[in-house]
């Protein structure tokens with residue numbers, strides 16, 4: 676049994692002026708416990724839709740989603756979702772510490788939640804920033820706060836929707852290195868949606884490639900690069916370059932199939 680299992684998942688959105696719009700067609704994939712999987716696909720093909728269904732945030736139209744063997748129809752306790760739009764996901768009236776503790780304070784109480792939050796902030800390199808407000812931090816630091824908040828709930832799985840797309844290129848490399856380090860240390864299961872081929876290869880064990888809308892599984896690619904990976908040096912490996920070429924050709928539809 677794999678940790679996350681999508682079996683023949685189909686999604687249709689209602690359409691006011693006609694038949695429902697099918698955005699995903701019979702997608703099946705399984706993520707093993709502790710595996711890092713990236714999902715790549717052309718813009719608008721349904722990557723976010725897939726992630727939201729995996730998170731129990733959006734119902735499937737057909738097929739099933741299972742986490743740890745249980746069918747998912749609501750957000751499961753094992754998984755936390757990290758949004759792309761960190762500026763919208765952090766609460767501007769709460770300082771950084773209380774943002775990180777937000778999701779756990781009802782369970783642990785405010786005092787204990789603050790202690791946990793401080794520890795999480797250390798782990799994402801934001802020691803000493805607990806009293807700051809989100810709007811006093813750079814974009815990359817805000818995304819670190821969002822990651823610390825996700826980790827505070829001690830999830831077994833992180834579901835990330837293009838989490839680094841709103842930051843500059845150098846900050847992005849920094850955050851990729853951070854995620855690699857956290858993933859290795861905590862043995863998390865990760866499903867990461869991205870449209871960045873380099874990011875997918877650098878981070879993932881396997882890459883699920885989707886077709887244009889309606890999304891179907893095009894290919895499941897084994898990355899096979901040795902770990903631990905360095906977010907910069909890995910990009911120069913011949914294996915990296917060959918895989919990059921193959922994936923770009925596929926996404927740009929420069930070959931059959």
Ligand SMILES: Nc1ncnc2c1ncn2[C@@H]1O[C@H](COP(=O)(O)OP(=O)(O)OP(=O)(O)O)[C@@H](O)[C@H]1O
Nearest residue numbers: 688689698717718719720721722723724725870888
């Ligand atoms: N609530 C909705 N109602 C109707 N159609 C929707 C809804 N949400 C998404 N769609 C459509 O479903 C398709 C897939 O959207 P989704 O955001 O999952 O794609 P994506 O691959 O994540 O896109 P991008 O790469 O641009 O972020 C798009 O064509 C979108 O217009």
